[in-house]
Amino acid sequence: MTFKKTINRRQLLKTSAAAGTVLAAPSILWAAEPAKPAELIVRAWGGPWVEALKNGVSDPFTERTGIRIIHDLTEDNEIQPKVWAAVAQNRTPPIHINWDTTTNATKSALRGVCEDLSDLSNLAGTTDLAKPVGVEGYPIVNTYGYVYVLAYRTEAFPDGPPASYHDLLDPKFKGRVAFYNDGIGFHFPAQVAGGGSLDGIPDAMDPCWDFVTKMKEQNPLLGEDPDFVTWFQNGEIDAACTISTNALGAKRNGVDIAWTVPAEGSKFDTDGLWIPKGHSESELYWAKEYINSAITQEAQQVWLDGLGLPGVVPGLTPPEGLAGDPSYPTTEADFERLIRISGKTQVEHESEWFSKFKQIMQG
Amino acid sequence: MRKYTSAYPALWRVMDVLEGAFAAVWPKKGGNYTPYLMLAPAILLVGTLVVGLLYIGDTSLRTLDRTTFQFSDFWTLDNYTRAFFESFTWTIIWRSLMGAIIVTFVTLILAFPYAYTMVRTTNSTLRKFLLIALFLPFFIGQVVRAYGWLIILGNQGIVNDVLGLVGVEPLRLLFNYPAVLFGLVQYMLPFAVLMLAPAMTAIPEEIEAASTSLGASWIKTMTYVVIPMAKPGLIGAGLVVLTLSLTDFAMPAILGGGTQDFIANAIYDQFFRTSDQGFGASLAIILIGIETMIVGLIFAVFGAGTLELGSNDS
Numbered sequence A: 001m002t003f004k005k006t007i008n009r010r011q012l013l014k015t016s017a018a019a020g021t022v023l024a025a026p027s028i029l030w031a032a033e034p035a036k037p038a039e040l041i042v043r044a045w046g047g048p049w050v051e052a053l054k055n056g057v058s059d060p061f062t063e064r065t066g067i068r069i070i071h072d073l074t075e076d077n078e079i080q081p082k083v084w085a086a087v088a089q090n091r092t093p094p095i096h097i098n099w100d101t102t103t104n105a106t107k108s109a110l111r112g113v114c115e116d117l118s119d120l121s122n123l124a125g126t127t128d129l130a131k132p133v134g135v136e137g138y139p140i141v142n143t144y145g146y147v148y149v150l151a152y153r154t155e156a157f158p159d160g161p162p163a164s165y166h167d168l169l170d171p172k173f174k175g176r177v178a179f180y181n182d183g184i185g186f187h188f189p190a191q192v193a194g195g196g197s198l199d200g201i202p203d204a205m206d207p208c209w210d211f212v213t214k215m216k217e218q219n220p221l222l223g224e225d226p227d228f229v230t231w232f233q234n235g236e237i238d239a240a241c242t243i244s245t246n247a248l249g250a251k252r253n254g255v256d257i258a259w260t261v262p263a264e265g266s267k268f269d270t271d272g273l274w275i276p277k278g279h280s281e282s283e284l285y286w287a288k289e290y291i292n293s294a295i296t297q298e299a300q301q302v303w304l305d306g307l308g309l310p311g312v313v314p315g316l317t318p319p320e321g322l323a324g325d326p327s328y329p330t331t332e333a334d335f336e337r338l339i340r341i342s343g344k345t346q347v348e349h350e351s352e353w354f355s356k357f358k359q360i361m362q363g
Numbered sequence B: 001m002r003k004y005t006s007a008y009p010a011l012w013r014v015m016d017v018l019e020g021a022f023a024a025v026w027p028k029k030g031g032n033y034t035p036y037l038m039l040a041p042a043i044l045l046v047g048t049l050v051v052g053l054l055y056i057g058d059t060s061l062r063t064l065d066r067t068t069f070q071f072s073d074f075w076t077l078d079n080y081t082r083a084f085f086e087s088f089t090w091t092i093i094w095r096s097l098m099g100a101i102i103v104t105f106v107t108l109i110l111a112f113p114y115a116y117t118m119v120r121t122t123n124s125t126l127r128k129f130l131l132i133a134l135f136l137p138f139f140i141g142q143v144v145r146a147y148g149w150l151i152i153l154g155n156q157g158i159v160n161d162v163l164g165l166v167g168v169e170p171l172r173l174l175f176n177y178p179a180v181l182f183g184l185v186q187y188m189l190p191f192a193v194l195m196l197a198p199a200m201t202a203i204p205e206e207i208e209a210a211s212t213s214l215g216a217s218w219i220k221t222m223t224y225v226v227i228p229m230a231k232p233g234l235i236g237a238g239l240v241v242l243t244l245s246l247t248d249f250a251m252p253a254i255l256g257g258g259t260q261d262f263i264a265n266a267i268y269d270q271f272f273r274t275s276d277q278g279f280g281a282s283l284a285i286i287l288i289g290i291e292t293m294i295v296g297l298i299f300a301v302f303g304a305g306t307l308e309l310g311s312n313d314s
Helices: A009-032 A048-065 A076-088 A102-111 A121-125 A165-169 A187-193 A206-216 A225-233 A244-252 A281-294 A297-307 A332-336 A343-362 B010-025 B028-038 B040-060 B078-085 B087-120 B124-139 B142-153 B158-165 B177-201 B205-213 B218-229 B231-246 B250-255 B263-273 B277-302
Strands: A039-043 A068-072 A097-101 A141-153 A177-180 A221-223 A239-243 A257-260 A266-274
Touching: A039 A281, A048 A068, A048 A244, A048 A281, A048 A297, A076 A097, A076 A102, A076 B263, A097 A102, A097 A281, A102 A266, A102 A343, A121 A281, A141 A225, A141 A244, A141 A281, A141 A297, A165 A187, A165 A206, A177 A225, A187 A206, A187 A266, A206 A343, A221 A225, A225 A239, A225 A244, A239 A244, A244 A257, A266 A281, A281 A297, A343 B087, A343 B263, B028 B040, B040 B277, B078 B277, B087 B124, B087 B177, B087 B231, B087 B263, B087 B277, B124 B177, B142 B158, B142 B177, B142 B250, B177 B231, B177 B250, B205 B218, B218 B231, B231 B277, B250 B263, B263 B277
Parallel strands: A039 A068, A039 A097, A177 A221, A177 A239
Antiparallel strands: A097 A266, A141 A239, A141 A257, A141 A266
């Protein structure tokens, strides 16, 4: 039997088209990704913060995409006016991604300088914590939460952890307690400690200021994140209202320190990532990819192990020693002890709160 | 006859070419304007400052809308009203002003004998030592020096360690007003000495010798001859120290423990912490106003001539 296969013109075209599609498929898929920039600039906090980000997010991103990540360690407060000015003047912003406090980032969102991040595919796998409160959509993606714990030197509290901020009014702690120099983290517990309720925020905060006035008699030190670690290390203070990461940092440096959530509760807040407007399409695409990669379970596990903070994707394993810790809330019961106020309320009133706190403390 | 090929050196020829080129772009008639041309860098510098000041002045008249974080399109005096009615503003102005005055006074008292010894000593080793000690701090930034004091005066610092040897409990030497003033005096001392030394050099030693030979004691010579003749240096040094102290940021921030803010710290907070550049700019304008008044007052009392800036009009 002879098998005579004839190829007509229609078949030839069909076959050629199919073969062409198969051969061209990788390049079509490749074309879906815009050209890669050589590098992306991510603003970050220094020390252990940037190390954790590098290990958890930046290095794996570079490995996967070949895009170099440069960490700009300009302070978040100082980069903000530069970004705002660049967007207002239609210039390219100095950074591609801003690692920022959600409160600060909310100001930028309200000003309209943030790109929309609602289309990030990995958002589907995140918890409610990833969504910023008080703004439309996702101009910011929250990446983890943190607690302003009451950290203390165990040697100074031999009978156990301080149960309340009232315990710090003991004369023996005069000059031995510390707060942030604008009072952040302390305003809300002080409202409760002064006999007020959280519903009184922001309109009826006299109890807060009464308690701050009482605390002023203790001559507290006022500082920033690095100061707390230094002060604990140098034995300058016995207790401080600070972010748990600082307390953890001091502990990892060998300082005999512990922390607690006092009876008044502790402020819970979040940090996030956002992209300023004004970048090219391709840079925007890859900057979004960077943030998308930061909210995967693998990235969060490594990043937040370094920071000792709870993330925004389910199923993370707490770092050693932090399971069940008040600074690492994961269950509803944990969150009941924490105070969370909307970012919008905070940005609208923080200036007056900061001024009032300084007025009392420096008066 | 020997020919002197070097009679008209090559460098002169180069200068001729340059002069010719300059004459081509700057005609002879314009020669009268040359002094004004030389003022150009100064005008550029002052002009840049004035433009910046105008920008700050404009910002100070705009209020921040905290729902959009945009500044108002219209001018208003609200930021100034807020500044004048907030007691905190007066607290930091008073603290800064008093601090600057105390620091100036103490610095001049310490700088005077230093500068006098440095200028008058016949011991070259001592003069070299004093010169090195004067210039060394300029190589170390203000922040580094402030951190140095944290190490020396801290609870676990050298001073408390020494006190501990004689049974004294650790003292809180840092994070208070005296610590800030102490840091400022240490920072300002080289500036003051540097301003005083030329004034001291300008006083002929023979005048001091004449005073002594006429029977004046060393104290009288100092009081009635040296100090009055050093007045231009004292006023100049005082002005520099006063204005630098009044506007200082780092010492109150680092040695004050967050409780001893000066005006500059408050301005920083408004610009970078609360994003209210309008209010921050109004504080900056108030600070500039205070400084201008102080400098104007000093000129009015002592006369610009005291600084050897022209004829003595005092």
